[in-house]
Amino acid sequence: MRHPILPRGKELGLPVVSGILLTLSFPPFHLLVPPFVALVPYLVFLHSCPSDRTGAASVWRATFWMGLLFYGTLLYWLFTALVFYTWLSLLGYLITIVVMSAFLAAAGRAVHLLHVRRAIPFWVSLPVFWTTAEWLRAHLGDIAFPWLGLGHSLTGFPVLVGFADLSGARGVTVWLAGINGLLARWWLEGLRRRWLLRATVLALLFALPVGYSLIRWRSLSTRPAARVLVVQPNIPEDLKLEREAAVDSSRRALAQLTGSGLARSPDVELVVWPETALPTSLEWAPDWGPWVAALARSNNVTLLFGLLDVVRYADGGYDYFNAALFVDTEGSPASIYRKHYLVPIIERVPFVPVGWVRSLRSRAIRERWRLPLVGNVNAFLRYFGGFGRGAEEPVLRVNDAGFGVLICYESIFPALSRTYRREGADFLVNITNDA
Numbered sequence: 001m002r003h004p005i006l007p008r009g010k011e012l013g014l015p016v017v018s019g020i021l022l023t024l025s026f027p028p029f030h031l032l033v034p035p036f037v038a039l040v041p042y043l044v045f046l047h048s049c050p051s052d053r054t055g056a057a058s059v060w061r062a063t064f065w066m067g068l069l070f071y072g073t074l075l076y077w078l079f080t081a082l083v084f085y086t087w088l089s090l091l092g093y094l095i096t097i098v099v100m101s102a103f104l105a106a107a108g109r110a111v112h113l114l115h116v117r118r119a120i121p122f123w124v125s126l127p128v129f130w131t132t133a134e135w136l137r138a139h140l141g142d143i144a145f146p147w148l149g150l151g152h153s154l155t156g157f158p159v160l161v162g163f164a165d166l167s168g169a170r171g172v173t174v175w176l177a178g179i180n181g182l183l184a185r186w187w188l189e190g191l192r193r194r195w196l197l198r199a200t201v202l203a204l205l206f207a208l209p210v211g212y213s214l215i216r217w218r219s220l221s222t223r224p225a226a227r228v229l230v231v232q233p234n235i236p237e238d239l240k241l242e243r244e245a246a247v248d249s250s251r252r253a254l255a256q257l258t259g260s261g262l263a264r265s266p267d268v269e270l271v272v273w274p275e276t277a278l279p280t281s282l283e284w285a286p287d288w289g290p291w292v293a294a295l296a297r298s299n300n301v302t303l304l305f306g307l308l309d310v311v312r313y314a315d316g317g318y319d320y321f322n323a324a325l326f327v328d329t330e331g332s333p334a335s336i337y338r339k340h341y342l343v344p345i346i347e348r349v350p351f352v353p354v355g356w357v358r359s360l361r362s363r364a365i366r367e368r369w370r371l372p373l374v375g376n377v378n379a380f381l382r383y384f385g386g387f388g389r390g391a392e393e394p395v396l397r398v399n400d401a402g403f404g405v406l407i408c409y410e411s412i413f414p415a416l417s418r419t420y421r422r423e424g425a426d427f428l429v430n431i432t433n434d435a
Contacts, residue, residue: 067101123181162213293331338390
């Protein structure tokens, strides 16, 4: 008896081709042509599926496994980058690609249903349901993950998608999905049938948005904002987990690299260090603050660096944040940004109260819990996230330019970047621990 979830027969053909083409549309491959044709084989497959329960099941399976291929090959870093902190990163990786693939399968089934029951053409239904699936998974609260939207596939070719200033990335998704739908219909009805009309429609569909984009690209005016020195020490992840050694190693590496960089470029105005450049709080590294202040004053530069920020409350409670501290040319802390979008599990356990997570860790330490296979439970829970969530978006200033701060994967959440731009930011600084 065949397994109800495993793909079979023709489900291993055209949907797999589409999965591969989708993968080629994004980094590290980032090819130009695949985004415009990636879904055509998949839509041809949908057209071949009957309207009965067997056809519906086939669509669910094929689309789900197409998603696993697509997302699984591009999101491998969720495991490799975070495994140093906890083996739970493997679970996080698997859950992520399964959930994203499930959204894709639901969208595919909706497109198929309208095609076989109502004869709704693919170029109408695919943009609607593919874009809806992307929007939904980008708005799931603690587990929102707006990565790998079809519209993001053309980020390597910004001159072609200047119309995104009007439509946003979702508008680019609609455009690409519509082109894929039209090409699929053309293929299914025969390439020679009404070829001149179809070619004209496709040419206009390309020419209008791309033409606007070219005009927009040439009309953009730019100005120098600030001279920035970016310093990213190469400190092994296993060393970063040893806090005392990490503080010392980070300081020595930053001092050496920053000193040599400023010697080569004495007119630098902003020095940027990575996320968790200080892998603890200033109150637990008392020598760090005076050293940073002296560095800023002696070189007449502003400094931005990542650290752990602890906030204590009058009732004895506290919060700690993944944060970025901005130090002015006088060496004084001018502002701080606290991360808004937290990595699930590692920084914050989804949908679980922070107090409960902290209480669990404290009890595990106090009672020295041990479990089979896991061993020391405290070591296992060490990176069960209990971080606080930031609430402010300060626009920092260097000379006459304003900038906003993003920490690590916050760059995939467009709302934060839009907020900074509305508040007057001229550029964005994205600091990350792994680069």
